[in-house]
Amino acid sequence: MSNMFPEIKKNFGFGVMRLPMVDGDVVHEDFCRMVDAFMHAGFNYFDTARVYLSGKSEIALRECLVKRYAREDFVLVDKLSNSCFEKEEEIRPFFESQLESLGTDYIDIWLMHAQNAASFEKYKNCRAYETAQELKAEGKIRHYGLSFHDTADVLDKILTEYPSVEVVQLQFNYLDFEDERVQARLCYETCVRHGKPVIVMEPVRGGALANLPPVARKHFEELGDNMSPASYAIRFAAGFDNVMMVLSGMSNIEQVKDNISYMADFIPLSEREKEAVDKVCKILRNSDIIRCTGCAYCVDGCPANINIPAHFAVSNAKVLGGEAEAVEGGAPADCLKCGQCEEICPQKLKITELLEKI
Numbered sequence: 001m002s003n004m005f006p007e008i009k010k011n012f013g014f015g016v017m018r019l020p021m022v023d024g025d026v027v028h029e030d031f032c033r034m035v036d037a038f039m040h041a042g043f044n045y046f047d048t049a050r051v052y053l054s055g056k057s058e059i060a061l062r063e064c065l066v067k068r069y070a071r072e073d074f075v076l077v078d079k080l081s082n083s084c085f086e087k088e089e090e091i092r093p094f095f096e097s098q099l100e101s102l103g104t105d106y107i108d109i110w111l112m113h114a115q116n117a118a119s120f121e122k123y124k125n126c127r128a129y130e131t132a133q134e135l136k137a138e139g140k141i142r143h144y145g146l147s148f149h150d151t152a153d154v155l156d157k158i159l160t161e162y163p164s165v166e167v168v169q170l171q172f173n174y175l176d177f178e179d180e181r182v183q184a185r186l187c188y189e190t191c192v193r194h195g196k197p198v199i200v201m202e203p204v205r206g207g208a209l210a211n212l213p214p215v216a217r218k219h220f221e222e223l224g225d226n227m228s229p230a231s232y233a234i235r236f237a238a239g240f241d242n243v244m245m246v247l248s249g250m251s252n253i254e255q256v257k258d259n260i261s262y263m264a265d266f267i268p269l270s271e272r273e274k275e276a277v278d279k280v281c282k283i284l285r286n287s288d289i290i291r292c293t294g295c296a297y298c299v300d301g302c303p304a305n306i307n308i309p310a311h312f313a314v315s316n317a318k319v320l321g322g323e324a325e326a327v328e329g330g331a332p333a334d335c336l337k338c339g340q341c342e343e344i345c346p347q348k349l350k351i352t353e354l355l356e357k358i
Helices: 028-040 052-066 088-102 117-125 128-137 152-161 184-194 214-221 229-238 253-263 271-285 308-319 340-344 351-357
Strands: 012-015 045-047 075-080 107-115 141-148 167-171 198-201 243-248
Touching: 012 028, 012 253, 028 052, 028 253, 045 243, 052 075, 052 088, 075 088, 088 107, 088 128, 107 117, 107 128, 107 152, 107 167, 117 128, 117 152, 128 141, 141 152, 141 198, 152 184, 167 184, 214 229, 214 271, 229 243, 229 253, 229 271, 243 253, 308 351, 340 351
Parallel strands: 012 045, 012 243, 045 075, 075 107, 107 141, 141 167, 167 198, 198 243
Antiparallel strands: none
């Protein structure tokens, strides 16, 4: 894999979708400090998408990374998202707008975003994969692949139809490893069978595996190594042979420092640590938490202006015995049951039912 992606320095990347924000804008000063700490520790991989932070993620990368470091010193990953095109003729102009937003003349890895059975047909009909191959031939992207949210048989179909795909980004963590909906293990094994390296997203499941209830956290504390709960989740994912990169959506400098403290010189989980992970996993599986990762794809366009992930976080905090801040915007009872949130949810959550329950 290192031969395929020689520009990547280490197996840990920065997911640029949960940045420090004030009044809806990225705090560039804080993000600059995060970028500097990340780069100075020897990491160089940054993952974004136009739909992250309503386009502000790409702009923040331009201002805080691209303008401040030599282009050859970092790896940029961007995506073709489903909501950003409706026909083939719109794909190239959209890609060019991404180059402009990022302030660069090429993207290292371009991913077909959030592929599932339904969206794949749209991408296929619009020749999105063929366009990616053309952009690679023109030198505007170095590699192309896909990010994926569906069952292993759908992934197998895509990789069979498009064997030129170079890499697959999967939701992969110890809680989802045997989950029947996510099928993390089965999707990983499909990538192995097709010879495709894996990029891991959601290794801490939107923060759920970083903010554990006391009854679960104690199993990590008993190890006595003074490491954060997030460290075990990220190292779990990074320990698989076919995983070339693990992403973390870091939102403050403390998270950056914590993550690089154990990923700068990565050591896989020991058997004792794996046993603790298993115990924590069993506790979480038996709890009544909502399996939301906080991606917020469901928020844009909600006619009732409900911050769905925030309300789910409050519900989970109550279930796990923690505290959560009040949520602005529409209340769960304001839900109109239009169902558009459920159509776009990567986790296939029955959101309207969950909001009614809350």
